[in-house]
Amino acid sequence: MVIAIVVSIFLVSFGEVVLPKTYGHLHKLMNGIDFTEVLMGAMLNFLLFAGGIHINIDDLKEQFRPVLIFSTVGVVISTFVVGFGMFYILPFLGIHLPFIYCLLFGALISPTDPVAVLSILKQANVSKGLETKVAGESLFNDGMAVVVFTVVLQLALGDKVELGVENIGLLLLKEAGGGLLLGIVLGWITSRLMREVDDYIISVLVTLSVVMGGYLIARQMHISGPLTMVAAGLFMGNFNVKFKMKSITQDYLIKFWELIDEILNAVLFLFIGFELLMIKDLNHFVVPGLVAIVIVLLARVISIWGPTKFMKKTFSPQTVKVLVWGGIRGGVSIALAMSIPKNEYSETILSITYCVVVFSIIVQGLTIAKVANPKKIAIEEEEQESITLNNID
Template structure:
C-alpha cells in the first residue's frame, strides 16, 4: 500500500508543497495522536484496564489517514491539484509516521519494565524514521540502475515488486523503519520510471500492476476485518467506539483548523483557504493502514480487544458516515484556482 502510493504520487507537485505536507504529516500527526489518546484515556476512565500506553497505541493507530476514495471523488469533480496533493501527500507520509510511532509505543507496551524516557523515545523515533529513509534511498537507486538495464515493462514491474520487499526487509533487519524505506524507494523508482517510460502503454502497465496489488491487499485487509469483527465488539465496547470516533474528529479538527493558519505564517507558503481546510478535515478517512495496525496487536496485551474494537468502529464510521459527506461538500465549494 505504501509503495504504490509513493510510486504513483506526482513527485513534482509533492516537492512543490513538501513543507506543508511534512508539517501535517509529522508534527500535526503527532499532535493529533496525543489529543486523541488523551480524550480516549479520560473518556474510558479505567487506568488499570486501559492504561496510558493503550490510549497512545490507539491514538497512533487512528492517526493514519486513507483518503483514496475521497481523492477519486475530488479528481472527478475537478478539485484543484494543490488540494489533491495536500491530502495525498499528507496521507503518504502520515501513514509512515503513524506506523513508526505505533511500533515505538508497541515496544514500550511489550517491555513495561524498561525505563524509557520521552527523550529516549524521541531519539528512537528520529533514528528509526530517518534511518529507514536513508536505506530506502540506497535501495531505490540500486534498483533504479537495474530497471534501466531492463527495457521490458513486465520485467520493470517485477523489479518494482522486488524493490518494495527488499527495501522493507533490509531496513527491518537493521532495526530502522521498513515503512519509511519502502516509501522512499517507491518515490525514487516512481519518479524515474514515469519519466523514462515515454510509451504510455508501458507506464500504464506498471501503474495497473500496482493498482491490482493494492486492490488485492485492501480486499484481504477488509476480509480479515470481517472475519475478526464480532457482535460482542459492538455490545461490549460501543461506548469506547463512540469515544474513539469523537476523539478522532476532534483531533483532526485541531490538527487541520489549527495547523493550516499556523503553517501559512511561514514565508513563501501559500495560504490554505478555509474551503480546503474543510475538505482536508472531512477527507481524513481511516482505512487499510489503521486496520493493519489493529490486526497486528499482540493478544498478550490485556487491552487488545478494546483497542481493536475502537479501530474497527472508527474505520466503519469514516467509510459509511464521513465519506458520503465529501461529495456534497465539494459541490458547495467555489475554488478560485
C-alpha cells in the same frame, strides 16, 4: 467491506444455529490469520509502492511544508488530544482504561490510512494541490505514528524506555530517515537497471523484487518498511519519466500496479469486514465506540486547524474541512491494535478501534466527494490569495 460486515453480523447472530459449519470454518480461518503480519508485512508494502509510483514529485515539493507538519506535529497533537479525551470521558461509560493505554489508542488511531485515502481520493475529484496534501500526509505519517506507538507500547508494558528528546530523535531518525534513504537507494539502483533493459516483463519483475526484497532488507535493518516503499515508489515513478521508456513498457507497468492496487484494496477491506468475527461482545463497545469517533474527529480538527495557523500559506475553510474529513482511518490502525499483547485492555482497544475505522471508511469515505467541492475550494483559495497579497502591499 459493508457486505463482509453484514455477513459477519449475520454469522455472529445466527451462524452457530443456522450455518454452524460455515461459521466454524470462517471463524477458524480468521483466527489463523496474523492480520498484523499480513497487512504490515505484505499488503501494505505493495499498496504504498503503488501509491508512491503515481505521485508527481514536483507536486509534492510544492506541498512539502504542510505534508511534513501534518505527518509529524499533527500526529503528536492528535495522539495526546485523543489520549486525554478518552481518559476523562470513558469512566462516565463504566470503562476504566489507564492513561497510558488511552495514549496508546491515540497513537494507533492518529495516522490516516494511505490505502483508504488514496483509493477514495481517486473518485473525489479534488484539486491536485489538495490531493497531494492529503495523500502525502497519509503516505508519510506512518513512520511518525509507528515511533510514537512503539515508545508508548513499551511504556504500557513496563519496559524501560528513555524518554529524552535525544533518544526519541535517534529512534525517529533511524526508523523514518533510514527507511527513506533505503527506499531512494533501491529506487535508484532498480531505475538504472530498467533504463538498461527497457522490457515490460523485466520492468514488472524488477518492481516486484523492490517491494518484496526491500521489505525484507528494511525488516532486517529494523527501519520503516512502509517509508522504504513510499520512497522507492516516488523515486522510480519520477525518475523513469526522465528517460524515454517504450510506450508498451510504461503502459504495462502502470496497468500492472493499478491492478495490484485494486485487488489488494478489495482483499484488505474484505478482511476488515470479517475482523468483526474476532471481536467478542462488540455490542458492549458500541457507545464507547461512538464517543471515540467524536473524540478522534475533534482531535483531527485540532491537529489540522492548529498547525495551519502557523503556516505562511493561508488555508481556506473548505480546504481545512476536506483535510479533516479526508483523514480516513483503516487497516493500519486495526493492525497496530491487534499487535498489542493480549491483556485486560487489549480487547477494549481493538473493539473501539474497529468502530472508529468502520465509521471512518464507510461514512467519511462515502461522503468525502460531497464535502470536497472543487469549485468552492478554488473560489475560497483565490479569495485567500488576494487577501494575502493585499496585506503584503
